[in-house]
Structure formats: structure tokens, C-alpha cells
Amino acid sequence: MAQLWGGRFAKPCDEEVYNFNQSLGFDKRLYKCDITGSIAHATMLGKQGIISSEESDKIVTELKKILEELENGTLVFDDTQEDIHSFVEATLINRIGDAGKKLHTGRSRNDQVALDMRLYTRDYIDKLILEVHNLLKAIYDIMKDNLHTYMPAFTHLQKAQPTTLAHYMGAYFEMFSRDKDRLKSIRERMNYCPLGSGALCGTTYNLDREFVANALGFNGPTLNSMDSVSDRDYLIELLNALSLIMMHLSRLSEEMIIFNTNEYRFIEMDDSFSTGSSIMPQKKNPDIAELVRGKSGRVYGSLMSMLTTMKALPLAYNKDMQEDKEISFDAMDTVLSSVHIYSLMLPTITFNKERMAASAMMGFTNATDAADYLVNKGVPFRDAHGIIGKLVLLCEEKKCSIEDLSLDELKNISECFETDVYDAISLKECVNKRLTIGAPGIEAMEEVLKTYALKEDL
Numbered sequence: 507m508a509q510l511w512g513g514r515f516a517k518p519c520d521e522e523v524y525n526f527n528q529s530l531g532f533d534k535r536l537y538k539c540d541i542t543g544s545i546a547h548a549t550m551l552g553k554q555g556i557i558s559s560e561e562s563d564k565i566v567t568e569l570k571k572i573l574e575e576l577e578n579g580t581l582v583f584d585d586t587q588e589d590i591h592s593f594v595e596a597t598l599i600n601r602i603g604d605a606g607k608k609l610h611t612g613r614s615r616n617d618q619v620a621l622d623m624r625l626y627t628r629d630y631i632d633k634l635i636l637e638v639h640n641l642l643k644a645i646y647d648i649m650k651d652n653l654h655t656y657m658p659a660f661t662h663l664q665k666a667q668p669t670t671l672a673h674y675m676g677a678y679f680e681m682f683s684r685d686k687d688r689l690k691s692i693r694e695r696m697n698y699c700p701l702g703s704g705a706l707c708g709t710t711y712n713l714d715r716e717f718v719a720n721a722l723g724f725n726g727p728t729l730n731s732m733d734s735v736s737d738r739d740y741l742i743e744l745l746n747a748l749s750l751i752m753m754h755l756s757r758l759s760e761e762m763i764i765f766n767t768n769e770y771r772f773i774e775m776d777d778s779f780s781t782g783s784s785i786m787p788q789k790k791n792p793d794i795a796e797l798v799r800g801k802s803g804r805v806y807g808s809l810m811s812m813l814t815t816m817k818a819l820p821l822a823y824n825k826d827m828q829e830d831k832e833i834s835f836d837a838m839d840t841v842l843s844s845v846h847i848y849s850l851m852l853p854t855i856t857f858n859k860e861r862m863a864a865s866a867m868m869g870f871t872n873a874t875d876a877a878d879y880l881v882n883k884g885v886p887f888r889d890a891h892g893i894i895g896k897l898v899l900l901c902e903e904k905k906c907s908i909e910d911l912s913l914d915e916l917k918n919i920s921e922c923f924e925t926d927v928y929d930a931i932s933l934k935e936c937v938n939k940r941l942t943i944g945a946p947g948i949e950a951m952e953e954v955l956k957t958y959a960l961k962e963d964l
């Protein structure tokens with residue numbers, strides 16, 4: 507049990523209080539960000555003549571060693587330190603003495619932790635963008651190979667119109683592409699350096715904040731020192747973006763689970779991505795999709811926790827903010843691994859093309875096209891809708907599809923039907939006539955694929 511702040515206390519901290527208060531257990535993962543920030547700070551202190559250049563060099567050299575030793579495991583976190591900032595500083599002082607004691611000049615743990623979390627979050631966003639990119643690539647590959655793979659599209663989970671697998675997967679491509687854009691814009695907005703804000707009101711030392719911001723790859727320093735130490739908006743924005751990613755993955759999971767059921771059998775999950783039952787020998791369960799769907803709940807929970815933690819916090823730093831770490835780290839880990847596992851799983855799924863096409867033909871998915879056929883023959887759409895409704899009723903009685911009716915039966919309901927109706931309502935025609943931008947027709951899809959490849963560098 508060791509603190510950086512013992513001077514004004516007459517008694518040591520109660521052990522249980524210390525344990526309740528400590529954060530090293532979970533903020534140790536910030537070690538690299540903490541040391542990187544300290545190196546930039548010490549370099550700047552030396553450059554500004556606030557400490558001597560020998561002291562600055564000594565600090566920087568030792569910090570680099572500490573980082574290396576933490577990475578290779580020769581230095582271990584000692585849980586007598588209350589947080590990662592104290593751990594790094596105490597280790598430094600222990601090794602180089604007085605020079606180490608000067609590192610914290612013109613700095614507070616408030617701007618230090620604000621910096622560390624931003625550095626960590628920025629790195630995380632970069633990693634996640636790569637994972638989302640891989641997911642987009644997996645989806646794109648399925649699209650490219652399945653421009654002619656027919657399947658039913660649903661509204662209310664009832665068959666609605668025929669489409670293609672490429673078109674269906676394209677909907678998810680759009681969602682994850684928006685997610686990627688959202689991550690990029692959060693990164694851009696948060697990329698300002700809080701270090702140099704001190705505890706909350708800046709400092710009297712002649713710090714070069716521009717230099718530190720630049721050294722750490724930020725667009726510039728933040729402009730209000732109170733906001734700098736108490737802003738966690740970027741985490742809330744990130745948790746919102748993470749929640750949306752999980753919502754998209756959860757919708758995809760739900761569909762994969764449904765399509766994988768014995769009833770649908772549109773897809774077959776690879777054995778390597780499925781699990782069995784301990785009692786029912788025949789079972790092959792889509793656990794990965796179910797887990798991802800389930801994990802969306804805890805990511806939404808993180809968003810709500812963070813919003814609630816920040817609500818009504820007075821300016822500036824309050825210890826409540828230490829809670830940001832466990833909340834955010836849990837959501838970050840969950841989303842990174844969920845996106846990753848999905849980008850590995852998608853290419854292993856087998857699509858049962860015959861069954862999907864057969865299903866697309868049943869259930870009157872060509873009813874809209876049959877109505878459109880009549881419109882092209884001059885029947886007003888509303889009348890055509892009524893005529894086809896009657897046809898569907900007749901088919902239901904006869905237990906057949908529209909294309910199974912004879913021309914006479916069709917003509918009985920409307921004189922406008924000709925022999926060309928059968929072609930017009932065939933599965934292939936129904937899909938390929940849909941050439942509006944964003945529709946499943948082959949040429950429309952090919953255009954969209956070109957745009958996607960360009961936008962996402964695929």
C-alpha cells in the first residue's frame with residue numbers, strides 16, 4: 507500500500523479503503539499509454555528548461571527501459587501501488603531518485619489519466635477499424651460470388667419479394683461501412699491532447715502544449731483545461747458506436763440462427779464454428795452467433811452505465827470518472843472479439859443455394875411483379891393489385907403458385923394476361939428487372955460493388 511500523496515495525512519489509509527479505491531487492477535493495461543505520455547512530457551520539460559536536459563534524458567531513458575521490461579515480463583505490476591500512474595512514477599523514482607521526482611512537474615493525474623484514456627481509445631479505434639474492414643471484406647466476397655443466388659426477402663418475417671444473396675448481404679455491408687465511418691469521425695473529434703491542463707486550471711510553468719500534442723500525434727492541444735480533465739464524451743460516443751456495431755451483429759446473428767434452423771436450412775454453419783449438445787447427439791448449435799447476439803446486451807449496458815456515471819457530475823475531475831475504465835474496457839474487448847470472430851466465421855458458412863431459390867419461388871414472392879406486369883399492359887396499379895389478390899386466393903384454393911395457373915385461368919380473372927406473363931414473373935426476371943439504384947438486379951448490384959470496392963479499398 508503506497509501513495510504519492512501521503513504528506514498531509516496523519517494516519518495511513520485503511521486497507522479496505524485502499525483496496526476499494528485502487529485502480530491498478532484494471533488500469534494497468536494503460537501502461538504503454540502512460541509511459542508514452544510521460545516520455546513526451548519529460549522531453550518537453552527538458553526542452554523548455556523547466557528541468558535540466560540531463561534530468562530529462564535520464565527520465566526518458568529509464569521510462570523506455572520500464573516499458574521494455576513490462577513488455578517482456580521482467581518487471582511485474584506491484585499491487586501496492588494504487589494506479590498505473592503511481593506505479594510508473596514510483597518505479598522511476600525507485601530507480602533514478604531525484605530526477606524521477608521531477609517528472610510530475612506541471613502535471614496532475616487528472617490530465618495524465620485523461621491523456622492515457624485518449625491514447626488507449628485512439629489505438630483501440632484504429633484496431634477496431636481494421637477488424638471492421640476485415641468484416642466488410644468477408645461480406646464483400648460473399649456478395650461478389652452471389653449476384654445470381656436467389657433467395658426470398660422478408661417483411662414481418664413473411665416472404666415478400668425475391669432477391670439475391672448479394673443484395674441481402676449488401677444491407678449488412680452498408681451497416682458496417684457506416685460503423686466504420688462513425689469510428690473514424692469519433693477518432694477525428696477526440697484527437698486533441700489534454701496534457702498540460704494540470705489538475706483543472708492549467709499551470710504556471712511555461713509548458714509547450716503544442717509540442718506535446720504534436721509528439722503524441724494529436725491535431726493540437728485541447729482549449730479548456732477544466733473540460734480537458736472532465737470530458738468523457740468521446741467514450742460515450744465510442745460506446746454508442748460500439749452498441750450500434752453490436753446491434754448490427756446481433757441482427758445478422760439472429761438471421762444466421764434462423765437461416766440455420768432445420769426448418770429453413772438456407773445455410774450450414776461449419777463444424778469448426780459450431781458446438782454440440784451434451785445430451786442430444788444430433789445437435790449442432792450456432793453458439794457463436796447466439797453469443798454475439800447475447801453480448802450486445804452488455805455493450806448496451808456499458809453505454810447506459812457510462813451515461814449514468816457522467817450525469818450530473820460537477821466540473822471538473824471527480825473520482826466517479828475512474829469507473830470509465832472497467833465499463834469501457836469490457837465493451838471494447840467484447841466488440842473487438844465479436845467483430846473478429848464474425849470475419850472468420852462468415853467465409854466458412856455454406857449457403858444452400860437450391861433451397862434458397864426454391865424458397866424464393868414459393869409464397870407468392872412474384873405477386874408484386876405480376877401486378878407490375880398488368881400495369882405495363884395499361885391496368886392502373888390499384889386495380890392490378892386487386893386482380894393479383896384474387897389470383898393469390900385462387901392459388902391458395904388450388905395449392906399452387908401463380909406461374910402454375912394456365913393462361914385460361916389467368917385470363918378468366920383479367921383479359922390482359924398474355925403468354926409473356928410466365929417469363930415476366932419468373933424468379934430470374936423478377937430480380938433482374940429491379941435495376942433502380944440499390945436494387946438486386948445484376949447490373950445495379952455490379953455498380954454498387956464497384957462503389958464499395960472503391961470506398962473501402964477492397
Ligand code: ARG
Nearest residue numbers: 529589615616619823827828
Ligand atoms: N485512477 C484515477 C482515475 O482513473 C486517476 C486520476 C486520479 N486523480 C485524482 N484526483 N484522484 O480516474
